[in-house]
Amino acid sequence: MKRIYPLVVMTLTIVLSSGCTVLAVxxxxxxTxxxxxxxxxxxxxxxxxxxxxxxxxxxxxK
Incomplete structure (x- = not known):
């Protein structure tokens, strides 16, 4: 169970960061x-x- 938390946190970080990239683009x-x-x-x-x-x-x- 303890091994899942870092994986969940890392996955959420990647997903949320990609959303910020889409907004910036x-x-x-x-x-422009x-x-x-x-x-x-x-x-x-x-x-x-x-x-x-x-x-x-x-x-x-004039």
Whole structure:
């Protein structure tokens, strides 16, 4: 009976540690997706602003 406890503790440690790894990888994936998404939106805003300036012939330097 005493030999089972270390095995149970080791098994639980491995299972719980792998769960933390999954959460860390998922968090990194979400963070990267948010960064890429914000870069795409920022680029779209810049392109739209440039298009509006070109159509309205407005100049930043006044």
């Amino acid at each position: 998922a968090d990194a994936a979400v963070s 997706t948010v960064k890429v998404g914000s870069a795409v939106v920022g680029t779209a805003v810049d392109v739209t602003a440039a298009g509006v300036r070109a159509v309205t012939s407005s100049n930043k330097e």
